[in-house]
Each structure stands twice: as structure tokens, then as C-alpha cells.
Amino acid sequence: MNRILSLHLGLGKGLPKPQVEVLELVAGVGAKGDRHAGLDPNRAVLVAGLAAYEKAYKAGIDLPYGALGENLLLDLDPHTLPLGAKLRVGEALLELSQVCTVCKSLSQFDLRLPKLLYGGRGLYARVLEGGVVRVGDPVLVLIPTKG
Secondary structure, three states: OEEEEEEEOOOOOOOOOOEEOEEEEEOOOEEOOOOOOOOOHHHOEEEEEHHHHHHHHHOOOOOOOOOOOOOEEEOOOHHHOOOOOEEEEOOEEEEEEEEOOOOHHHHHOOOOHHHHOOOOOOEEEEEEEOEEEEOOOEEEEEOOOOO
């Protein structure tokens, strides 16, 4: 069973985003209180996988969770899922909407990081159904069927 490993809420500027135990996700808005909430419903929350941190660590870059700007850190790699896949996390339902671009803000940790994680930093998701999510909550992957 896949799980939420860590949750983060960007209250101010900069990375890493501070760690929290609980997030309230709001449909069409994102993580309540996050600096990006309400700006773009297709980029409401950033979902990252442990694989991105492992890739950085193997390159000699030790990052604290939240350094990628994620709201949810999962023990699965979201990049292995197709866009449009839905994730049931805690009480909320998310839909993966687009690949997160790697921005220069990651350079503050290591100049190699933007290139290293290009295309693998995480995926943005829209919040289809709001609800509370907690560290340790199960993550159920729902793949859309073609037809």
C-alpha cells in the first residue's frame, strides 16, 4: 500500500516548504494556506515521489523533505503514472495534471539539481474533491481507462 511520507505547506517565500502533519485540500483551490493556493486549479498541489530525493542523494545532494516545493511526498514515483491518473489520498481526490518544471530556486541547494531533476521533480495535480490528508494516509492510484 502506497502512503504519504511527508506533507508541506508554503506559508512564505522560499524552499524548503515547512513540514506539517495535516493538510486541508480544497477543490479547485489547493492546499489551504499555501502561497500557491487559488492561483491555478491545474497546478493546485505539487506531488513528488521519494525517487526524486533518492536521485539527488545518489548524486551527493542531501535534501530536506520539502526542498522540491512539494505539498505531498509519496512513497511512489508519480512520474510512473499517466497524466489524468487520479489519486485518492486521505479524504481528498487528486488528478495529475502536468509535469512540474524545474525552476532556478532549486539551485540554492546545489547548482546541479535543476538539470539532475529535469522532468522528474514532481507532478502538479488538481483537487477534484477536497478533504483532510495526513502523514501516513494511504494513497490509492486510479488509472483512467481509454475507451
